[in-house]
Amino acid sequence: MRIATAGSCFAQHIARRLQESGYKYFVTEPGADILPSDVARRFNYGTFTARFGNIYTVRQLRQLLERAYGRFKPMEPFWLKADGRVIDPFRPQIQPQGFASIAEAEADRITHLAAVRRMVEQSDVFVFTLGLTEAWECTSDGAILPICPGCGAGIFDPARYRFRNLGVRETIADLESAVELLREHNPALRILLTVSPVPLIATASGDHVLPATIYSKSVLRAAAAEVAAGATNIDYFPSYEIITSSASAGRYFAADLREVRPEGVAHVMRVFFRHYTDGSVVPEPKAPLQREVSVAAPRSLDNISQEMAIICDEEILDQVSST
Amino acid sequence: MMPKIALGIGDSHLGSLISANVQAVRDMAPLPFRLVQLGGGAIAYDVVLQSERRGEMLNPLIDAALRDAATALDRAESELDVFVLLGGFIVSRYTWSSRGEFDIYVDGLQAHPSGDVPLLPRDALLATLAHDTRPLMAGLAQLQRRVGRVRLVSAPPPHRSDEALRQARLRGQRVNSQDLTRPMHAVVRLKVWKLADLFFAEACQRVGVGYVSPPSASVEADGFLKGDYEKDGFHANAAYGRLMLEHLEAIFGE
Numbered sequence: 001m002r003i004a005t006a007g008s009c010f011a012q013h014i015a016r017r018l019q020e021s022g023y024k025y026f027v028t029e030p031g032a033d034i035l036p037s038d039v040a041r042r043f044n045y046g047t048f049t050a051r052f053g054n055i056y057t058v059r060q061l062r063q064l065l066e067r068a069y070g071r072f073k074p075m076e077p078f079w080l081k082a083d084g085r086v087i088d089p090f091r092p093q094i095q096p097q098g099f100a101s102i103a104e105a106e107a108d109r110i111t112h113l114a115a116v117r118r119m120v121e122q123s124d125v126f127v128f129t130l131g132l133t134e135a136w137e138c139t140s141d142g143a144i145l146p147i148c149p150g151c152g153a154g155i156f157d158p159a160r161y162r163f164r165n166l167g168v169r170e171t172i173a174d175l176e177s178a179v180e181l182l183r184e185h186n187p188a189l190r191i192l193l194t195v196s197p198v199p200l201i202a203t204a205s206g207d208h209v210l211p212a213t214i215y216s217k218s219v220l221r222a223a224a225a226e227v228a229a230g231a232t233n234i235d236y237f238p239s240y241e242i243i244t245s246s247a248s249a250g251r252y253f254a255a256d257l258r259e260v261r262p263e264g265v266a267h268v269m270r271v272f273f274r275h276y277t278d279g280s281v282v283p284e285p286k287a288p289l290q291r292e293v294s295v296a297a298p299r300s301l302d303n304i305s306q307e308m309a310i311i312c313d314e315e316i317l318d319q320v321s322s323t
Numbered sequence: 324m325m326p327k328i329a330l331g332i333g334d335s336h337l338g339s340l341i342s343a344n345v346q347a348v349r350d351m352a353p354l355p356f357r358l359v360q361l362g363g364g365a366i367a368y369d370v371v372l373q374s375e376r377r378g379e380m381l382n383p384l385i386d387a388a389l390r391d392a393a394t395a396l397d398r399a400e401s402e403l404d405v406f407v408l409l410g411g412f413i414v415s416r417y418t419w420s421s422r423g424e425f426d427i428y429v430d431g432l433q434a435h436p437s438g439d440v441p442l443l444p445r446d447a448l449l450a451t452l453a454h455d456t457r458p459l460m461a462g463l464a465q466l467q468r469r470v471g472r473v474r475l476v477s478a479p480p481p482h483r484s485d486e487a488l489r490q491a492r493l494r495g496q497r498v499n500s501q502d503l504t505r506p507m508h509a510v511v512r513l514k515v516w517k518l519a520d521l522f523f524a525e526a527c528q529r530v531g532v533g534y535v536s537p538p539s540a541s542v543e544a545d546g547f548l549k550g551d552y553e554k555d556g557f558h559a560n561a562a563y564g565r566l567m568l569e570h571l572e573a574i575f576g577e
């Protein structure tokens with residue numbers, strides 16, 4: 001069974017635990033096999049099924065699939081850094097330091113979109129983690145960017161980019177379009193939707209980040225339920241509920257009340273394996289997770305981040321705001 | 324004559340000259356240096372480079388070579404030159420060990436003729452080179468601190484012929500899971516070599532070690548090794564060795 005994953009940063013937890021568990025985590029863009037594993041990781045080969053980076057919004061997913069099949073050609077050019085390196089605006093953190101040239105970035109994008117097509121056509125299960133409703137959109141053609149231009153990469157220009165907070169109807173429509181495109185190329189594909197429990201680190205909506213988070217998660221949760229309810233081979237998996245419910249008493253969040261602690265991830269994945277696998281492979285949590293359960297002393301956030309090593313574009317917003 | 328020392332790392336072309344082209348060496352005797360030959364292609368290819376821990380595994384081999392060099396250095400009465408001879412494994416490792424083809428974008432060089440070969444970003448290859456040669460570069464830096472006149476000698480560039488490579492592999496001494504009949508395309512072999520050449524030149528500069536590129540007379544205008552100097556697809560021949568020896572002797576004389 002080939003399981004592919006995509007979505008917000010929480011999707012990386014799912015991907016990693018699938019890899020550790022012995023299930024066939026499907027990677028369609030593994031990089032050349034001459035790469036040592038630490039170099040491959042540094043260049044984000046195997047971090048995601050294909051090297052798309054985090055896909056925060058459903059519209060970003062829909063547009064990625066459309067781009068892969070030539071149905072959408074965004075007008076947004078590559079971003080040039082001051083040192084001449086080149087950033088792909090649709091996956092700004094995928095290549096450390098950026099690409100060496102526009103020609104290399106273009107060639108790598110061709111490789112990447114071919115890998116996305118292989119993911120669509122050859123996966124048995126596609127797990128998508130819905131993360132955000134807030135997005136930055138190109139005014140020219142509606143292309144959705146994973147981060148706000150100017151935060152870590154690119155230059156913000158209000159004439160070229162605008163903020164969007166996608167509503168429930170738009171999110172349902174985007175999700176239905178994405179599912180339709182997936183099914184068009186892989187009718188037997190089973191789809192598992194889940195909502196990231198990670199709250200927003202910042203909001204551009206003008207609201208306080210707390211109501212902005214509740215709005216975003218509510219929209220995503222409702223859209224996932226709506227789409228899953230009316231379709232075969234689509235299911236909803238309650239990552240969000242396991243981590244955030246009052247039953248967990250907040251103990252699955254780290255001290256910043258945002259990052260999910262390893263034992264929270266372990267709980268989510270325990271439930272996932274119990275309900276969505278045949279039990280033929282018994283997942284073995286990594287040793288640090290087992291230790292964490294039995295050690296009462298809290299660890300620093302830095303330690304947790306290092307241990308989990310999750311790539312989160314949103315954290316750039318925190319870095320920008322603190323400088 | 325002062326003993327000059329050359330360390331052959333893996334399947335170095337001067338090592339190849341010694342071991343596979345003995346007659347040619349005899350013609351040129353006496354050698355202007357002591358040769359401390361470290362391993363051969365088999366060690367470089369199968370032991371050092373076929374492992375995920377390949378970088379670490381190079382350490383003991385380099386350490387052994389350094390010990391040999393140190394012994395010779397202890398006997399020397401004045402300053403020595405030390406030449407570390409880089410093997411052709413740098414290119415063969417990355418173009419034979421990959422089960423799937425890839426392309427690399429290098430400005431001004433031809434793209435892989437098949438349009439659907441996955442791209443390997445050049446930074447990823449350079450990071451791989453840095454990973455794999457960490458012990459080598461650390462050894463060079465250590466040697467440089469002690470001797471002060473260390474030079475790393477480049478591997479020869481690849482030849483454009485796929486057929487020679489194919490035949491060499493079919494005659495090959497070792498058969499494993501690699502596809503022996505489909506070498507990585509010549510344009511990619513050349514790009515890997517050029518990036519490796521660039522990498523070593525910069526890495527050597529950082530640790531104050533000289534870097535010796537192939538003699539220009541051995542290279543075609545487009546960067547491939549001239550046919551006159553090609554032996555079996557993998558190795559340069561005795562004529563190349565002779566050319567390189569003259570090149571090194573000129574450096575000895577500086």
